[in-house]
Amino acid sequence: xxxxxxxxxxxxxxxxxxxxxxxxxxxxxxxxxxxxxxxxxxxxxxxxxxxxxxxxxxxxxxxxxxxxxxxxxxxxxxxxxxxxxxxxxxxxxxxxxxxxxxxxxxxxxxxxxxxxxxxxxxxxxxxxxxxxxxxxxxxxxxxxxxxxxxxxxxxxxxxxxxxxxxxxxxxxxxxxxxxxxxxxxxxxxxxxxxxxxxxxxxxxxxxxxxxxxxxxxxxxxxxxxxxxxxxxxxxxxxxxxxxxxxxxxxxxxxxxxxxxxxxxxxxxxxxxxxxxxxxxxxxxxxxxxxxxxxxxxxxxxxxxxxxxxxxxxxxxxxxxxxxxxxxxxxxxxxxxxxxxxxxxxxxxxxxxxxxxxxxxxxxxxxxxxxxxxxxxxxxxxxxxxxxxxxxxxxxxxxxxxxxxxxxxxxxxxxxxxxxxxxxxxxxxxxxxxxxxxxxxxxxxxxxxxxxxxxxxxxxxxxxxxxxxxxxxxxxxxxxxxxxxxxxxxxxxxxxxxxxxxxxxxxxxxxxxxxxxxxxxxxxxxxxxxxxxxxxxxxxxxxxxxxxxxxxxxxxxxxxxxxxxxxxxxxxxxxxxxxxxxxxxxxxxxxxxxxxxxxxxxxxxxxxxxxx
Numbered sequence: 059x060x061x062x063x064x065x066x067x068x069x070x071x072x073x074x075x076x077x078x079x080x081x082x083x084x085x086x087x088x089x090x091x092x093x094x095x096x097x098x099x100x101x102x103x104x105x106x107x108x109x110x111x112x113x114x115x116x117x118x119x120x121x122x123x124x125x126x127x128x129x130x131x132x133x134x135x136x137x138x139x140x141x142x143x144x145x146x147x148x149x150x151x152x153x154x155x156x157x158x159x160x161x162x163x164x165x166x167x168x169x170x171x172x173x174x175x176x177x178x179x180x181x182x183x184x185x186x187x188x189x190x191x192x193x194x195x196x197x198x199x200x201x202x203x204x205x206x207x208x209x210x211x212x213x214x215x216x217x218x219x220x221x222x223x224x225x226x227x228x229x230x231x232x233x234x235x236x237x238x239x240x241x242x243x244x245x246x247x248x249x250x251x252x253x254x255x256x257x258x259x260x261x262x263x264x265x266x267x268x269x270x271x272x273x274x275x276x277x278x279x280x281x282x283x284x285x286x287x288x289x290x291x292x293x294x295x296x297x298x299x300x301x302x303x304x305x306x307x308x309x310x311x312x313x314x315x316x317x318x319x320x321x322x323x324x325x326x327x328x329x330x331x332x333x334x335x336x337x338x339x340x341x342x343x344x345x346x347x348x349x350x351x352x353x354x355x356x357x358x359x360x361x362x363x364x365x366x367x368x369x370x371x372x373x374x375x376x377x378x379x380x381x382x383x384x385x386x387x388x389x390x391x392x393x394x395x396x397x398x399x400x401x402x403x404x405x406x407x408x409x410x411x412x413x414x415x416x417x418x419x420x421x422x423x424x425x426x427x428x429x430x431x432x433x434x435x436x437x438x439x440x441x442x443x444x445x446x447x448x449x450x451x452x453x454x455x456x457x458x459x460x461x462x463x464x465x466x467x468x469x470x471x472x473x474x475x476x477x478x479x480x481x482x483x484x485x486x487x488x489x490x491x492x493x494x495x496x497x498x499x500x501x502x503x504x505x506x507x508x509x510x511x512x513x514x515x516x517x518x519x520x521x522x523x524x525x526x527x528x529x530x531x532x533x534x535x536x537x538x539x540x541x542x543x544x545x546x547x548x549x550x551x552x553x554x555x556x557x558x559x560x561x562x563x564x565x566x567x568x569x570x571x572x573x574x575x576x577x578x579x580x581x582x583x584x585x586x587x588x589x590x591x592x593x594x595x596x597x598x599x600x601x602x603x604x605x606x607x608x609x610x611x612x613x614x615x616x617x618x619x620x621x622x623x624x625x626x627x628x629x630x631x632x633x634x635x636x637x638x639x640x641x642x643x644x645x646x647x648x649x650x651x652x653x654x655x656x657x658x659x660x661x662x663x664x665x666x667x668x669x
Contacts, residue, residue, distance in 0.1 A: 086149035089118040093160040104168035108161075108177055109512070115157060115180070116513040122150060125213040130517060131464030133218055137230035139210075139238040142196070142245060151191055158184050175643075175650070176512055182647065183514075186353050193346040197249030198256050199242050200323075201601040202263045202452045206242050207271060210235065211280040211448075212459075216467060219284050222292050225300045228284050232307045235281075236315035243319050246327055254340060258331035259574060260601045261323075263452040268320045270448035272313050276305055280448055281312065337568045337603040347568045350604030354521050355611045356647035361569035364607055368561025371610065372584055375555045382548045399548070399586040405482040410444070410475040416483070417473050418442050420490045420540070427538040428496060433634045434641075436503030438462075440469035440494055450476035454594060456489050458498035463506070469499040480588035484549030487540050488532040492553070497528035505644040515644050521605060523645040526612010529557055533617075537633075552586050556595075557613070559584055560606035564599045574600065615648045616640060619655045626659050 096102065096110045120127040124135035140146075161181060166174060199205055214231065218224040249255055271281055285304050288297045332339070337347045351361060359367075380392065388395050399405060407413040421442055428435055438461050445453050453474055461469035471494040474481065491497055501524065506516050532553055541547045559581050566572035566580070574596060581592045599606050619640075624631045639658050640651070 084118050084121045086118075086153040089114060089153055090156040093156060097160045097163050104165055105170055105173050108164060108169060108173050111157070111161065112176060112180065112512040112514055118153065119514075122146075125209060128213055128217055128465075129460065129462070131462035131467070133224075133227070133465070136217055136224070136227040138234045139231060142199070142238070142241045147196060151188075154184055154187050158188065172510070176515065179515060179518070179646065179650070183518075189349055190353070193342065193349060194249070194252060194254050197245060197252055197254040198601075199245050200264060201256050201260050202267070203598055203601055205264070206238060207264065207267045208449065210238075211271060211283075211446075214281060214284060216459075216465070217284065218465065219287075220289050220291070220466075222296055222300075225284065225288075225292070229300065229303050229307065232281070232304060232312055236311050239315040239319050243322055246322070250327065250330055255327075255331050257335045257600055258328060258333060259335065260597050261328050261331055265320060265324055267448065267452070268316055268323070272316050276308060279308065280446065282308060335567055335574050335600045336571065344569070347603055351607060354604045354608045356520060356522050356649065357611060359611070361565040364561050364611070365565040365570065367614075368558055368565070368610070371558035371614075372555065372562060375551055375558055376584065379548060379551050379555070382544050382551070386544050393583070396582075396586040399482065399484065399545075399552075400588055405484060405545070406479055407481070407483070408478060410478065413475055413478065413481060414442065414444060414473065416486060417471070417490060420487055421471070421494055423540065424490065424495050424535075424538065427540075428500070431496065431534060431537065431633055431637060432500070433638045434504065436500060436507055438469060438499075438503040438506070440471060440499040440503075442471045442473065442494070445472045445474045445476070447476075450474055452594065452597075454598065455481070455485070455591060456493050458493045458502075460498075460502050460506075469494075469503055471499065477590055480590045482549070482586075482588075484545045485553065485587075486549075487535050487546055488550045488553040491532045491535050491540075492528045495531075496534055497531035498524070500531075501527045501641060501645075504641055508642070508644055511644055518645045520645040520647055521608040522612040522615075522648055523651065524612075525609040526614075526616055526648075527640070529554070529609045529613035530616045548586070554613075555585050556587060557606075557609040560595075560599065561610055563596065564604065564606045567596075567600065568603045612648065615651065619652065623655065623659060627662060630662070 092114050093111060096107050096114070099107065102110070120130070120132050120135060123140050124138055125140060127133075127135040158181065161177065161184075164177065166177065169177060200207065214228060217228055217231075219228075271279060273279055276282065277286070282304055285301050288300075292300075336343065337350070338344045340346065347361065351364065352358070355364075376392075383392065383395050388398070390398070407416070421440075440461065444450075445457070453476075456471065456473045459470045459472060461467045471490070473489070473493075493499075505511075505518070508516060532550055535541050535550060541550055563572065563577040563580055567574070567577050577596050577599070578589075578592055581587070581596065582589065585592070587595075620636060623636050639655060643650070643654060646654070
């Protein structure tokens with residue numbers, strides 16, 4: 059009997075180890091059992107154990123978040139949406155705790171140096187999640203910047219559409235959509251009960267966003283966009299059948315679900331929204347904000363320290379701006395010059411196509427200069443598109459949407475063409491460098507192509523690194539020769555000022571009692587960005603506390619490390635090698651980045667002494 063039990067356990071263990079990469083049906087309980095078997099295995103060494111745990115962790119999270127799986131190019135989960143019920147949320151928390159428990163049983167000194175870092179980063183991610191369990195972010199699932207009214211159409215838009223089965227998956231998601239909508243409505247109701255509701259000012263655009271998903275003309279809905287065009291491999295009668303199925307589900311199930319949510323949102327939820335804008339006004343709000351600051355910046359900086367850093371950076375950049383104003387011999391004062399940049403017709407396009415054409419022209423110029431600054435470039439291409447009309451009014455100036463070689467989808471730099479008189483020409487170079495190359499697209503695509511990294515790190519989202527790199531990338535327009543005019547250079551400073559202002563107003567609103575208007579006034583007094591952009595930005599900081607701090611903290615760290623490398627290496631400094639060292643580990647916390655650069659510089663010093 060004992061031998062039979064041993065054989066059974068060995069077979070079970072082998073089955074768990076040999077699970078295919080398709081993890082569609084992995085539950086929390088199954089995942090937790092896998093971890094126990096891996097850790098207790100006598101056949102695996104410590105490195106093999108960690109490698110298998112990282113693999114299971116990644117696959118489990120794909121199964122838990124199907125929309126993210128779609129985005130990353132894993133189509134096994136394309137027929138349903140994530141489960142955001144309380145039962146599912148509790149199960150995910152239990153799995154997080156179980157992962158931490160099993161990882162603690164590894165003997166760190168037996169791991170390779172690469173796996174010691176992998177373990178460190180995985181534990182950090184899990185510890186951040188556990189700390190976040192104390193703060194009910196889930197009760198505020200909708201705001202003007204995100205939520206199902208934004209995420210559902212964007213997920214449908216990146217789903218594969220090359221085979222008949224792909225469209226069956228989209229139809230399955232249409233069928234499953236009412237369930238996710240109702241779960242979201244329940245989260246909103248629970249948030250009201252718990253007193254966790256967003257500020258009313260940030261909710262004003264959401265009814266319009268929802269209505270844009272269910273227009274009177276069925277086939278103009280963004281939810282049915284995949285059915286507007288079919289590949290040739292799908293026969294005509296199959297296309298007609300798919301369109302008929304989609305239209306029926308849309309009219310009988312999807313529209314009523316959105317209408318029910320909209321009715322509740324307008325009649326009950328918005329009237330109960332809070333007037334206060336600060337996260338600190340909620341229960342445990344000060345601690346909540348500090349956790350978000352730490353998570354987004356990966357530092358121990360306090361809101362007060364970040365606020366002062368922001369004031370110092372604003373002062374420094376203002377001085378550089380003043381020099382450019384002297385250079386162009388403008389006769390007015392600083393505020394008059396900002397108003398000149400905001401309003402003079404010479405700085406604006408009057409045609410949307412001309413604006414988009416110039417963004418594409420800038421992108422091509424940058425592409426040609428990249429080899430002078432980088433040793434390795436990503437294989438994945440990118441494109442430049444307009445932000446969808448249903449998003450544009452409440453969306454920021456631009457954003458990047460990552461691509462996937464696995465999914466056969468390029469990266470995309472989305473630019474906003476809403477209100478052309480708020481989209482000045484002098485911001486376009488810095489914006490392109492940030493959102494496309496050498497900013498987000500180059501860094502994110504390269505990270506996905508780093509074969510030596512485990513999957514969870516290839517897709518790591520340490521905001522301070524991702525956004526810090528993109529802000530640093532704006533400065534690379536100088537060696538590329540892109541900032542040719544004083545106004546172009548002022549535009550670059552405006553964008554750097556924008557991120558410095560964030561340090562002041564984000565901490566000001568959430569930790570120091572600033573009003574929304576006070577934040578708008580400070581922004582306007584120090585930046586030439588339009589009032590519309592300023593208000594959109596301030597409202598973004600209100601609903602994403604702490605996120606905007608990551609940009610400047612990351613950029614300042616990378617710039618400081620570059621200065622350190624230039625000073626230490628002197629004539630041996632190679633910017634291409636420096637960029638390679640910054641990017642070769644994917645997105646990492648700032649302490650890890652500093653350690654890696656210091657290790658590299660120490661190695662260079664040893665080489666010099668040995669010559």
